[in-house]
Amino acid sequence: MSQLDVVLLGHTPDPEKAVAMAARLCYSDAGIGELLDQLDQAEVTRLVRSLRDMGHLSPLEHASFSFGISGVSRALSHQLVRHRIASFSQKSQRYVSESRFDFVVPSSISRNAEALRLFIGGMREIQGWYNAMVDLGIPKEDARYVLPNACTTQLVCTFNARSLLNFFTLRCCSRAQSEIRELARRMLGLVKAVAPAVFEKAGPPCVSEGRCREGRMSCGGFGGPLDGADEPGMHNGPGS
Numbered sequence: 001m002s003q004l005d006v007v008l009l010g011h012t013p014d015p016e017k018a019v020a021m022a023a024r025l026c027y028s029d030a031g032i033g034e035l036l037d038q039l040d041q042a043e044v045t046r047l048v049r050s051l052r053d054m055g056h057l058s059p060l061e062h063a064s065f066s067f068g069i070s071g072v073s074r075a076l077s078h079q080l081v082r083h084r085i086a087s088f089s090q091k092s093q094r095y096v097s098e099s100r101f102d103f104v105v106p107s108s109i110s111r112n113a114e115a116l117r118l119f120i121g122g123m124r125e126i127q128g129w130y131n132a133m134v135d136l137g138i139p140k141e142d143a144r145y146v147l148p149n150a151c152t153t154q155l156v157c158t159f160n161a162r163s164l165l166n167f168f169t170l171r172c173c174s175r176a177q178s179e180i181r182e183l184a185r186r187m188l189g190l191v192k193a194v195a196p197a198v199f200e201k202a203g204p205p206c207v208s209e210g211r212c213r214e215g216r217m218s219c220g221g222f223g224g225p226l227d228g229a230d231e232p233g234m235h236n237g238p239g240s
Contacts, residue, residue, distance in 0.1 A: 004071045006183060008190040015063035015161065015195045020047040022059040048197040060161040060198060065191055067157050069183065073104035075149035076179045079171075085163040091154045094141035099131055103150040104179065123150065161198050164191060173204035174219045 012018050017039060024035050024047065039047075051059055081088050103123050109115045126148055133143040159167060164187075170176065171184035192199045201208045212218040 004179070004182060004186075005069070006186045006190070007068045008194070009066040009068050009156065011065045011191075011194055012063045015065075016044050016048050016197055018062045019051070019059045019161065019198065020044040022062045023047055023051055023056070026059075045197045052198065052201065057162045057165070060165070061163075063161040063195065063198070064158055065161070065164065065194075067159075067187060067190070068154075069157065070154040071102075071104075071152055072155075072183060073149060073179060074147075074151050074153050075104070076177075076183065077153050077155060078149070079177065079180050080155070080157065080183075083159070083163065083167050085160065085166075087158045089156045093144040093147065093151075097134070097140060098144065098147055098151065099127075099134065101127065101130075101147065102152040103148065104152060105150070107178065119150075123148065161191075161195065165199070165202055168199075168202040169204060169208065172202075172207070173214075175214060175217065 020039055020043070021035060024039065028035060051057065077090060105116065105119060109119050126146055129146045130143050134140060168184055168188050171180050172188065188199060188202055206212045
């Protein structure tokens with residue numbers, strides 16, 4: 001059975017130093033080598049926190065992070081690619097066969113025995129339609145039109161740190177859809193390990209600012225610790 005998985009494939013070397021260097025360069029006539037020599041870790045952390053807290057975020061765009069994501073649904077990927085200040089590469093259903101596609105089962109369905117029976121039955125029926133059309137000579141790029149949003153996919157995506165902060169603000173919120181919220185929390189845990197000052201206050205406004213922006217749509221509470229831990233919500237199941 002496939003499961004949601006995300007790995008940090010790579011990032012800007014010493015991302016916080018790159019951010020601090022970019023900020024310092026704007027206000028100094030010193031050369032780059034001299035500026036680098038002046039930036040010990042304490043100064044890097046101080047500068048990054050100052051930029052973050054003042055909302056001067058353009059230097060954060062010089063730090064980038066690439067993730068490998070698998071075991072997620074097409075429903076999730078359709079949400080993910082709406083974050084336009086990022087780059088995405090996704091497994092193609094035009095060229096890759098889905099003759100035995102895996103699928104994601106929302107927790108609300110998995111907790112209801114009758115709903116789960118209907119859902120899995122539907123996935124098996126769709127699988128049969130897809131395979132039958134391919135056997136009839138229909139190109140995979142056209143047969144895929146019957147595939148469900150639950151079908152799993154894989155992606156590589158790259159964000160800069162500023163865009164990631166916005167992503168975490170929106171997708172770590174308890175009102176975000178549960179599958180992408182779980183992904184966002186895992187991604188946050190990964191980048192905190194390599195850029196702690198940049199992301200130490202990252203998350204929904206109730207965590208980062210101590211207030212909720214959702215007005216009457218507020219969940220009425222706080223999102224809890226954002227440590228990248230797994231959150232129950234979505235379950236993955238194999239196709240037939």
